[in-house]
Amino acid sequence: MSTADRAGAILEIDLAAIAANWRLLCAMHPAGPVAGVVKADGYGLGARPVAQALHAAGCRHFFVALLDEALEIRPFAARRPFVSPRAPCTQQRKHR
Secondary structure, three states: OOHHHHHOOOOOOOHHHHHHHHHHHHHHOOOOOOOEEOHHHHHOOOHHHHHHHHHHHOOOOEEEOOHHHHHHHHHHOOOOOEEOOOOOOOOOOOOO
């Protein structure tokens, strides 16, 4: 029996809807950039696929909480992602 069978539910992520929501927010806020928030693994949706979908839609600013999250989405962030100064740094990593 698979995990999905035991769970009784399957979560389907509509990345196109996430991108559409971001574009809607951009239209509602034309005075400046709108960032994608992908902390906590994209709120459980997967930081990398969410960041990739937002980047493809034109998003160039991303917010994360931890350094590891910033490194995860680095390929999709034209600018460096914001790392919350309140988040503790739990691991030391060499800059790549």
